[in-house]
Amino acid sequence: DRLNNDFQFIEVGRKDPKKRPLRHRKTRFIEINEAYKPQEAAEQSHRCLECGNPYCEWKCPVHNFIPNWLKLVAEGNIIEAAELSHQTNTLPEVCGRVCPQDRLCEGACTLNDEFGAVTIGSVEKYITDTAFAMGWRPDMSQVVPTGKRVAIIGAGPAGLGCADVLARAGVSPVVFDRNPEIGGLLTFGIPEFKLEKTVMSRRREVFAGMGIEFRLNTEVGKDVTIDQLLSEYDAVFMGMGTYTYMKGGFPGEDLPGVHDALDFLVANVNRNLGFEKSADDFVDMHGKRVVVLGGGDTAMDCNRTSIRQGASSVTCAYRRDAQNMPGSRKEVKNAKDEGVKFLFNRQPIAIVGDGKVEGVKVVETRLGAPDERGRRSPEPIPGSEQILPADAVIIAFGFRPSPAPWFAEVQVQTDDQGRVIAPEQAQYKFQTSNPKVFAGGDMVRGSDLVVTAIWEGRQAAEGILDYLEV
Ligand code: FAD
Numbered sequence: 001d002r003l004n005n006d007f008q009f010i011e012v013g014r015k016d017p018k019k020r021p022l023r024h025r026k027t028r029f030i031e032i033n034e035a036y037k038p039q040e041a042a043e044q045s046h047r048c049l050e051c052g053n054p055y056c057e058w059k060c061p062v063h064n065f066i067p068n069w070l071k072l073v074a075e076g077n078i079i080e081a082a083e084l085s086h087q088t089n090t091l092p093e094v095c096g097r098v099c100p101q102d103r104l105c106e107g108a109c110t111l112n113d114e115f116g117a118v119t120i121g122s123v124e125k126y127i128t129d130t131a132f133a134m135g136w137r138p139d140m141s142q143v144v145p146t147g148k149r150v151a152i153i154g155a156g157p158a159g160l161g162c163a164d165v166l167a168r169a170g171v172s173p174v175v176f177d178r179n180p181e182i183g184g185l186l187t188f189g190i191p192e193f194k195l196e197k198t199v200m201s202r203r204r205e206v207f208a209g210m211g212i213e214f215r216l217n218t219e220v221g222k223d224v225t226i227d228q229l230l231s232e233y234d235a236v237f238m239g240m241g242t243y244t245y246m247k248g249g250f251p252g253e254d255l256p257g258v259h260d261a262l263d264f265l266v267a268n269v270n271r272n273l274g275f276e277k278s279a280d281d282f283v284d285m286h287g288k289r290v291v292v293l294g295g296g297d298t299a300m301d302c303n304r305t306s307i308r309q310g311a312s313s314v315t316c317a318y319r320r321d322a323q324n325m326p327g328s329r330k331e332v333k334n335a336k337d338e339g340v341k342f343l344f345n346r347q348p349i350a351i352v353g354d355g356k357v358e359g360v361k362v363v364e365t366r367l368g369a370p371d372e373r374g375r376r377s378p379e380p381i382p383g384s385e386q387i388l389p390a391d392a393v394i395i396a397f398g399f400r401p402s403p404a405p406w407f408a409e410v411q412v413q414t415d416d417q418g419r420v421i422a423p424e425q426a427q428y429k430f431q432t433s434n435p436k437v438f439a440g441g442d443m444v445r446g447s448d449l450v451v452t453a454i455w456e457g458r459q460a461a462e463g464i465l466d467y468l469e470v
């Protein structure tokens, strides 16, 4: 009966999956959302209006066939939904977990304003998790091998997106990564409370089953040279991310007790995953007053990791207001629920302390006129300085490109900000200035999102297939 009801979206409201109780969330490194039950997933999927021109699909960077797979889930057809969902997305279960849906698919859902958007992200996650649990694996039986081989540098979402499309086209991808596990920032960045690490280890097994070869703990430029890859393979794809920390440029940044965001997060993951090389690498916030500087996803992850480590207080200072925060709304809310205190319109001007961190000097700001991207830049209010007491400070101002010294040796050009030049509009999509080398993800567009990195990796694979004439 339910499936025949066209007004399901009124009778059945938007219902997100249940969250684990706060007392568990605040102490454990486990995903905070529970899984939908089949009935809930079907009911929520059936809320979709099947709009003739689905805005959600356009707004989704990989242009998922959203209404189509929602319909399949409403009908209980999970395997077909998984097949369809994998036609456009390499890691649907990851995107369902970490995409900022409020700014992407769900923000564009027709029901968003009045009735509550369809829970697109949670259903996307449900489809793949359930299909895998049912034993489903991508069907490679029709793939005809071409005999071509492509080296992929980086097992992050860009590299994996590229490998997925190539493997399905009969080209053998060999993926090199300096880390001991695949995923890039999905494994060594994004914490477990957003994305449990078994999701990526399961994916590694699925990819291996599709014929994708991984050479982990292997750094290109050190353990293997780019010249070797260029001579041994038919083409090379680079998806190496961005890893230069942005600094605040104010006094006190070098004091003991001041940490770069990613170092802090990676040390925590390494301990949880058993990859820790030395106990000294771990940064322990237990019992400390922590101040996190920044307002993006990385800052939210540092806030919430500090809470779980048992910090006595966590304060997040951001120089704009809540509306202008770059972080995903759902994660800001999760951070607040878990006890993070937000101080908006506070710009750090110094980290103070005698031989170690004792506090952060901030000045209040008001928002000035919008810049060319429409973001309003903060202006300090004279005389409003205050010191936030702190035992530890985490700087989460984002990342700049980190071009390798060997790019120039193989004629791979970068722009004035250090991003590799690989235009989508090139004759072969995402080809660099070296015709045999393609690139995508954060190293081309600057730090962005998982889903945009997947898109560029997949598109670059199309470019490589055209280049190889297969
Ligand atoms: P990466 O994920 O950085 O992967 C690059 C890979 O290349 C790495 O594994 C690296 O080891 C490898 N590599 C680099 N150089 C070499 C070399 N010379 N040899 C071998 N291997 C090499 N995005 C979201 O959409 N949602 C979120 O919630 C979110 N949260 C985030 C939280 C944090 C803390 C951070 C830092 C980022 C977050 N992001 C989020 C952004 C997202 O993770 C990135 O945009 C995305 O991972 C970029 O993918 P990529 O494949 O381009 O690069």
Ligand code: SF4
Binding pocket: 059, 060, 061, 062, 063, 064, 066, 089, 095, 096, 099, 101, 104, 105, 106, 120, 121, 124, 451
């Ligand atoms: Fe939404 Fe991201 Fe999934 Fe696209 S990939 S449908 S934007 S959650």
